Amino acid sequence: MKLSSLLKNKTLASGLPSFAYTDEEFWQMECATVLTDNWTFVGFAHELNKPGDVLPVLIAGKPVLLVKNIKEDIVAFHNVCRHRCLKLVDQPKNVGKIIRCPYHSWAYDLDGKLCASPLFGGTDKHQPPDFNPADYGLESVRIKVWHDWIFINLNDIAPPFEEYAAPLMKQLNDIKFDKFYPVATLEFEQISTNWKFLIENYIEPYHVQFVHDKTTNQPLKNHYTIVDGRCLGSGVDLSDENTSSDKLSVSSKYLSLFPNFILGTYFPGQLGVHLNQSLGPDCTSQKRVIYTSEGYELTKVDIDNQKKLWWEVHKEDHEICERLQLGRASPVSDKGGVLSPHWEKNVREFQKLVIESVMEYSKTQKEKIYV
Ligand SMILES: [Fe+2]
Incomplete structure (x- = not known):
């Protein structure tokens, strides 16, 4: 069954075929579209109580870090160090004022600014030539906190x-x-x-x-x-x-x-x-x-x-x-x-929203297996 056939108006509409619930490839497409193009719900604001509280979440298979900063705003970053892209935080905790990578001790403040890259340039030298720390802060993610609910939009295209x-x-x-x-x-x-x-x-x-x-x-x-x-x-x-x-x-x-x-x-x-x-x-x-x-x-x-x-x-x-x-x-x-x-x-309307998101993506791919 092709997904496009499900968008036609019929009195008795079929539901999504089984591959939409079972295929790894289809799920990966949802991760690239439905779960990242939209405002996806990722957590509860009350779980981040005080500055320095951090909460790692996995959304659309991607690690994201929620952080309560000094101003007590909740902000979001891709949860990877900018040095070797290690997953930076692996459990909820309070980090104080610094998020430190356990691998080579690169350190970021609660707004994601890179504060330290120890000995990255050599013995007694933290910054090699042409290295601008401002270029290597944590990459931020679009976030909205609405009442107690935290939403992110990873692809930054939602209204x-x-x-x-x-x-x-x-x-x-x-x-x-x-x-x-x-x-x-x-x-x-x-x-x-x-x-x-x-x-x-x-x-x-x-x-x-x-x-x-x-x-x-x-x-x-x-x-x-x-x-x-x-x-x-x-x-x-x-x-x-x-x-x-x-x-x-x-x-x-x-x-x-x-x-x-x-x-x-x-x-x-x-x-x-x-x-x-x-x-x-x-x-x-x-x-x-x-x-x-x-x-x-x-x-x-x-x-x-x-x-x-x-x-x-x-x-x-x-x-x-x-x-x-x-x-x-x-x-x-099927x-x-x-x-x-x-x-x-x-x-039916929920499934149409899923199909529309996935079809846009599928059209750009070589193999139009679902369209
Ligand atoms: Fe129920």
Whole structure:
């Protein structure tokens, strides 16, 4: 199947063929386009507390370093020393005022400026002729911190973030972000599935009544889909909410910002945000931070209950996403299945955004195998 055929308007559209979820080569194309041309979500600002805190992340297979500088701004660099391109920082820590390469002790300040290249020019000589340290600072990466969420645009071609994320911001108009803070983190770690399955599953409401029968009480008939440019998702409006139930039984929105940002609004004053980090065609790591907003105070019992509920809900999703991946070994999956024109039109739009990104790149390659 050629990807271009999936862009044609049809009442019953096929999903992406299996190679889009299994091929190493296709994943590399996504790393060169979808995950780097766009504003990709990479981390949580609250994990960088004070100047000198550094957080290495892997995005589209590339090492990037998030740094809190002296002015307490979060900045981003390619995480490699400019001398021999060693991966500079390999774990979260506080480095004080200097990021030092362990190999030959080249040192950078928190704004990436090269401060020391010891003995690089010879005995007792740090700078050889024609060496200008200003040419060898850490290479910066375009970054935007929006509320607690850190986005980067590695290829530096996305529109300004405010324009890019405007459809999502519109969905969150009612949230009071001045009374908003994280209360818990769920570390799901690695899931044996392609990153797109986690997004597609999150935004479509069709599966909720079947997969989450034990953990939610949100009838399908109360759901609607959201398709607005790069903001794709769904929502559910319940006239009879139950905030004390063990099941999720309140009005909610399940939103995404292309490519990998996921945000849910639940209960009075609760948000959940997932970090989805694609590590390969069939491996994605995920964690979820739970926030309270609107000034609602949560007790430890409330927080523990929320952690338990969301752990169970997402484990149900992960099992499904891993089985979606396993299904891609069947030749039947080459035809991509079929999407509901009503409940999965957001999935269709998500897949079109993926195809459009990848096709642009594929056209410039010699082998147009996917186009
Ligand atoms: Fe789900």
